[in-house]
Amino acid sequence: MQEFLQLIVTGLVIGSAYALVAMGFALIYKSTSIINFAQGEFVLVGGYVCWWLYTGLHVPIVWAFLITMVIAVFMGMVLERLMLRPMIGEPIISVIMITIALAAVLKSMVTMLWGTQIKVFTPAIFSQKAIYLGPVLVSEVYLWTFGFAAVFLGVFAAFFKFTRVGISMRAVANDQQVAQSMGISVKRVFAISWSIGALVSAVGGILVGNINGINITLSDFGLKVFPAVILGGLESIGGAIIGGLTIGVLENIMGSYLDVYLGGGVKEIAPFIVLIIILMIKPYGLFGIKEIERV
């Protein structure tokens, strides 16, 4: 029982990082209807840039964190302007392909700049000391990660709900033409969506990088996000958060209980098995908008 609780807690922590990245993904999909295969590479770039600033250039962590965020925002904006805007009106497959190609470019750039070895934040930002949380033993860095992720999720949820920009983003997601006729700049909303999407992913990268170190496989995060958003429903930001947490817990549990039978590495594909099952049973997820077609 204690092992089970332990799995749930560590799953929730990784899940909170998934939730962050999934939120960025859902946000981009919701407002621009572009499915972003490069989300994982945003995670990668965020993690590496912050590591490089902190460990390589000895910038204090608070500043390293802020500079990374600024770079992520800038990157999101530039990519949207240069690559995604010309794709408006193109078929879905072209849009998917351009984000895949973008992923390849970003990933190879990171490999060229920093190699493929694992990088660790030194000196460690959060201590690895384990503390008891009821019956469960958790390392402090996990708690910090969960806390940070929760804060970011909360801040952005409030941002969409209450601020003027957030409301205009929801308006664009709802109906682009109407939003435009009400004086909302759709282009600006697109740019903001991409920058926020890149920003939350970068934060996710920094948080996860603190736990296990950073290497090129961090970009797999972007692929694991698909099960999370499909579970939550592609258009739903709340759904993405719940989906992220669920997938984090599920992969942890399935990984440790099924490895014996299937011979290792189940954790890597568990989310995708869940994904196929969801698509077969409930294709539009928990909170997604069900498409109804009228002739």
Add this chain to the structure above:
Amino acid sequence: MPCGLFFETYQKDESIFPTLWVRGWMIALGIFLLAFPFFAQTVSDWVGINMLNMFILIFIFLVGAHGLNLLTGYTGQISLGHGAFMGVGAYTAGILANLGWPFWICLPAAGVVTAGVGMIFGIPSLRLRGLYLAIATLAAQFILVYAMRNWEHLTGGSAGLLVPTAKIGNFEFDSDFKFYFLALAFAIGATMYLKNVARTRTGRAFVAVRDRYLSAEVIGVNLFKYRIMSFGISSFMVGTAGGLWAFYITIISDEHFTLWLSVQYLAMCIVGGLGQVLGSIFGVIFMVVLPEVLRIPTELLSGIFPNISDIFASLREMVFGIVVILFLIFEPDGMAARWHTIRAYWKLWPFSY
């Protein structure tokens, strides 16, 4: 359309190569392809690339790319799992060949098994479109590669699986020279099939499903049947390609069939031109030749920068990404469309009005 061409019968209108010139060029191409292996060695020495190997790869991947083009270009269903489907074909062929089955049964069997797997993962396509289907096939990709790696007593795990060379009767395809003709035959067969399938009832149904599936359903095209059929045929072709590849490289492992291969397949179809036979041909040539061409400057530069070969893989990936991005932004219809533009330009030159 060339000038001075007047069709007098429907048969003439439907012919694939309408004019004498086109027929002549096709025959010339055929003769060139048949004669090429005899002087391939000289050409290889001259340009510093193993031409025979490159042509065989082009032929093998052409079979698979035609398969994906049928699914994505003609039927409009996106698949990110074709790399793994190719792997299913390769492993099926390899395992059966190790059991002692003859080559000419192994290869169709590889196609049939892959078609079955592809159809299973194609079932969600009835309810899902576009984005969702891309994600579903992405999941298929990961699950299949996982199976290849972990089902060790069947696939040999990460150590790989040894495959005997192809053999028909007592004739063994044990050298590049012999294998060239085998691969060429399959490439020609696949090309002819794709060119012709678009002109049949089935092919028209595929295109109808792609262009406006609601209207297609209203006029009596069974959506589920044709989508699944498209997945089946497409997987059959890519599975056959996988089988051929297995017999060619004679050792296969899960490393060959990663997501990267699926992405490359998709890129071949898109860069070449979706829904056009010429498109997949151009796309495959481009994607196979590109890394070979990149290798030459890399080797030249390795004298100056000793560790450039370490980053060769990422360099290739980066060039690939940039090329695809540029194509999608500036020539979204692919190389085939550009080819038609160039031809039309010269046809009217210098009086282009």
